[in-house]
Amino acid sequence: MKVAVLGSNGQLANDVVRAFADNGDDVLPLTHADIEIADRESVANKLRELQPGIIVNTVAMHHVENCELQPEKAFAINALGARNLAVVARELGAVLMHVSTDYVFDGSKGSPYEEEDPPRPLSVYGNTKLAGEYFVRSTLDKHFVLRTSAIYGKNPCRAKGGLNFIQLMLKLARERGEVRVVDSEFVTPTATPELARQMVVLSRCESYGLYHATAEGSCSWYEFAREIFTLTNTKVNLKVAGPNEFPAKVPRPRYSVLENRALKSHGLNMFEPWEVGLRKYLQQEAEISREVQ
């Protein structure tokens, strides 16, 4: 199967490319230099040339503060970009697998969100991602829309740059000895190799639709940090940050835990508890640093 992966040098797509290649697929990695998803002509020309059977869209403008400052640009990429892909996928008879976010919810539910729960985004980012979902779902039958949460991987996130949360915690612990983290925001940290593996499995079935796709369980950012330090035997003074210590410039859902209800109902859920994904990530990082030494 020819699989076009958009945003191929991004955090998630790096593992998506590997997972489809390991599955024996003919992977066509596409970076921003190869295709501009906000531009209909660019999308049509590139995909008509490549004729993929599956199009995987990991592209997003997802720096939430930048989205507030540039809402038109965020809409052009997150919403119209998704529509451009869906229109061309329909023309080619291809499947579109589109990645979305837990930020389509406002976080007021207080228990894990299922696919049927009404979305209510709090930010430009969440609104434009939700619009992208609707464009895909209303344009193309052969779609998978996957909402995920708090992803981390070996490759850095291009939009946010620098370090992922795990690397940041370990760096702060090394440099300061004391780390303060909020315990009032709940997510499910999801390792990108686990999500990529799930995407390959889902792409082989015809149960098209909307899916929540995160690791199992949930934690606050404080609990995530505590597990990182426990698993790495890091000696650090970890404290709960005060309610106004890190004021958010843009409102974020305080509770955006997702339940993989649709995956489970199709017998397709491959996710393990988030702690397992974290342990595997840390083991892999430790192996790499041993090889480098």
Ligand SMILES: NC(=O)c1ccc[n+]([C@@H]2O[C@H](COP(=O)([O-])OP(=O)(O)OC[C@H]3O[C@@H](n4cnc5c(N)ncnc54)[C@H](OP(=O)(O)O)[C@@H]3O)[C@@H](O)[C@H]2O)c1
């Ligand atoms: N990070 C999270 O915690 C999180 C949580 C939930 C959902 N998600 C979703 O997961 C997906 C993947 O996130 P990620 O962390 O892997 O992102 P990432 O590392 O920032 O990668 C995004 C990729 O998209 C490319 N791109 C940006 N604008 C583009 C455009 N207009 N046309 C074509 N390509 C463009 C980027 O290339 P350049 O950098 O060269 O522009 C980059 O390769 C996104 O859809 C995001 O909404 C992320």
